[in-house]
Amino acid sequence: MLAQQLLNGVALGFTYVLIAIGLTMIYGVLKLLHFAHGVIYAVGVFAAMIGILYLNMNFIVACLFAMIIAAICGVAVERFAYRPLRNVHPITTLISGVGIAIFLESLFQVVFSSDPRAFPDTGMKVSVWKISESISITNVKLTIIVVGLVALVLLYAFLRWTKMGIAIQATAQDMRAASLMGVNVNRVVAITFMIGSAFAAIAGVLVAYDINSIYPTMGSVPGLKAFCVVVLGGLGSIPGTIIGGLILGIVESLSEGYLNGMIIDKDAIAFVILIIILLVKPSGLFGRKVEKV
């Protein structure tokens, strides 16, 4: 049972990693807590749903479609909600993000109603793959892990070996210096939002497919948990985020599997971790020094 719970935890953890990567990159570049990230995740899911239902896409095309729509949406959020506020107090930008999240969630509730609906039929079957007598994994969970790994490798390659990737790293180190060296900072920021939003969207689509449920507020809790992951790993640190996401997934999975009648909600574990980290090691596991947010 322990091995099975660990496996459940890893699959869950990868969904957190995919969401949190965007947050941590955006924090790295802009020093901004992007509170509308959770809703971007929901945007991706609804885009996939529309793609499958109305545009006759198959699942893979719908995933790509969701990533593109979410990327556009992410860039739009940055352009209209954050960029006009770039040099004001960080709290203002943060509130702007919260506002966007509330607006989009409410808009979805008006357009799609707040009822959970089933993920549209994709023609794919959920199959169970047995690793041993007591350990099994579904193809969907396996896909989540594989997609997570592939995305991380691609991201690493992009940041390491492309000009734009290096520009992103430079901007994360020092935005003004990078812009003085001829880096187009606005483009870097836009690309960062695109990548982060696309990652959130693919996580959203896979989770929605896995749990067979789509609803407007589906991004809010994962979005908040992604924050905890980012703080746990260290703000702006990508390796930290990966470790943090996996830790959270495994801790949640184990606590639900072994503990009964917990005083706190299982969704609250992330926030308890957040509080402990902020008390003990505010810079997170892998973080550099943290300025006050």
Next chain:
Amino acid sequence: MKKRYSVGLIFILVFSLLVGCSGAGQNSDTIKIGWFGPLTGPTATDGIHSRDASQLAIDQVNAQGGINGKKLELIAVDDQGKPEEALKAVQKLINSDRVVSIIDGAYSGPSKTVAPKVQKAKVPMVAAYVVHPDVTKGGDYVNRVIYTGPVQGKAMADYAVNELKKKNIAVLYVDIDYGKSIYGSFKENATQMGAKIAIERSFKMGDKNFNSLLTAVKSANPDALYIVGYYNESSAIVKQAKEVGLNVQMLGVDGFDSPKYLELGKENTEGSIFTTSFYTSDEREVVQQFVKAWKEKHDTDPDMLSSQSYDAAKVIIEALKKAGTDREKLAKAISETKDLEGTSGKITFGPNHEVIKPVIFMTVKDGKFQYIKSKLYN
């Protein structure tokens, strides 16, 4: 800051006083019946169905000319599924709308909070589908057209142990009054009848991922899984149970009884058995008429809680016909309801203001709900 706050408070108080007064003059052409329940939020589907069903009953009476020449009017207020909002909703219905009676289309938490206030204000209320035992306690003004949670728990314990011969039953229950009250009586009765509870775990409304819980359930090796929850979570549980390789008999409660359960759970719902109070293929005339009228309006089959809410409205309407709009006489007439042909069985209220009617067992076959049997429990 503090001063400004108190000024604001005074303003709100004065304002609400004005609003409260404006509704005072009772309109003599209509009889107002209140309704409250979740019209927004995660449980909105249930609330909307409940409201529409109550509205249907009232429309039907109005189409026949109303009661003593007076039309009925349903005033529906949203409680967002929250107790504090329900309290506000009911205060509005009583103080500003001056309703003669209230239909409770809400869940356990809101209903439990509201019930004492309703008793105190002496406004007759009929609870449609809430199952927590406390709702009808503490006075003579609240009746309920659905049996309480413990009755369902007892019924399923009897069926699982004595008919299906299950000996080692796992239980997952939703961590609210609904789940706890049904599960409590299930456990008591099942263990008395000689079965064992293999493992018991609670989950939260809105949970989507049950992998870890189900892995724990599987390692306890049960021969059946009793899920006390609503269709959103239950459909996810039956689906994910198959995925972790837990292939046992699924047992459930009236929270399963919604087309959404079949839609979200798909083929994984096949064979699950649950208790409820209503089924659309019931051949009694009142049921068939209700199903037909509902289909004309909504294009779908009515679910159990639509039927319950329709019956709740029916109970009030019949009592109004007998006793008129005096709240005290109306409450008495409601409590004396006997053998009323409701869509969910013949409705009679016991001395404790609880309904006495049979529990219905249903299963899922070929993607459709199917009737198994019904039995009276007290």
